Amino acid sequence: MADYDLIIIGSGPAGMTASIYAARANLSVLMLDKLAPGGQIINTNEIQNYTGMGTINGAELAIQMYQHTQELNVAFDYRTVKEIREENGEKLVCCVEEDKVYTAKSIIIATGTRPRMLGVENEKQYAGHGISWCAICDGAACRGKDVVVVGGGNSAVEESIYLADIVKSLTIVTMFDLTADPMACDKLRAMDHVTIYPYQDVLGFYGDSKIRGIHFKSTKTGEENKVDCDQVFEYIGLTPTTEPFKNLGILNQMGYVEVDAMMKTKIPGIFGAGDCVTKNLRQVITACADGAIAAQSAAHYVQNL
Ligand SMILES: Cc1cc2nc3c(=O)[nH]c(=O)nc-3n(C[C@H](O)[C@H](O)[C@H](O)COP(=O)(O)OP(=O)(O)OC[C@H]3O[C@@H](n4cnc5c(N)ncnc54)[C@H](O)[C@@H]3O)c2cc1C
DSSP states (O other): OOSEEEEEEOOSHHHHHHHHHHHHTTOOEEEEESSOTTGGGGGOSEEOOSTTOSSEEHHHHHHHHHHHHHHTTOEEEEOOEEEEEEETTEEEEEESGGGOEEEEEEEEEOOOEEEOOOOOBTHHHHBTTTEESOHHHHGGGGTTOEEEEEOOSHHHHHHHHHHHTTOSEEEEEOSSSOOSOHHHHHHHHTOTTEEEEOSEEEEEEEESSSEEEEEEEETTTOOEEEEEOSEEEEOOOEEEOOGGGGGGTOBOTTSOBOOOTTOBOSSTTEEEOGGGBSOSOOSHHHHHHHHHHHHHHHHHHHHTO
């Protein structure tokens, strides 16, 4: 007899929404996360595009979502999942901590993504010591300092707007032009202390024990530039956090979980949801929508066993 009808791996917006729908469908549910519930929104300053919320702090939204799961008595355990296996028709969720193994009738993988790195000179050396991927965590220490943001998409622009209120100068170095929401881009462009370098390849970082600046090259003219700074924030895209599921044969070449419109993978009883699945728009609202659909599919699967 399986421990749970459904185990959800990851407690970001996708996992938490899945747990709410599954609990309301009377499934016994366990949600696992290696970190505190909330996922990436914990480290997001303002979310301005989640319907009905206006502007809300990311951590506050995470708390509200978690409270909602607890009103439905969803079980939660701090665990890092390292593998999923099938044995005698049961699904085994294998965790790092104490080699704990849970069994389930169905599983939703909602493990999200992590920031991609540039892979350039001195990046590893300054990672966590001058290069950060989290403006909420490290932005406060940048008051009155010269700061560089690498990237020009939605995350880069949103976090730049947040940082612009704190820092002395903000330089944005991006591979193309700013590609984020036009209203947000216009807001940034209108700020006097913000300089934008579009169409640039980052060559590396320089400094001593501390980062001192960034070196980049125009992809249009080949002109090289160095900008001195105290801190760099990188927002250049995402890598799916799906390494534990490689053995299942359900990932695409980029490592995203391949799902259909009902969030089913090709393995019966295993579903995907949120940023870790193949899709075009990775946002809180789409993660929640995936979670709802995945939970409904899991409920149908369990009821038909
Ligand atoms: C800087 C930034 C700003 C953003 N701003 C916005 C915004 O304004 N509006 C918006 O809609 N979206 C925004 N997003 C995107 C949004 O945060 C994501 O789309 C959303 O969090 C995805 O939810 P998820 O549940 O799929 O994954 P995640 O939020 O990534 O959660 C995945 C969870 O899985 C856990 N996990 C991973 N691997 C394991 C494992 N092996 N075992 C156990 N647990 C595991 C992680 O710890 C994490 O808690 C932003 C993202 C970033 C990075």
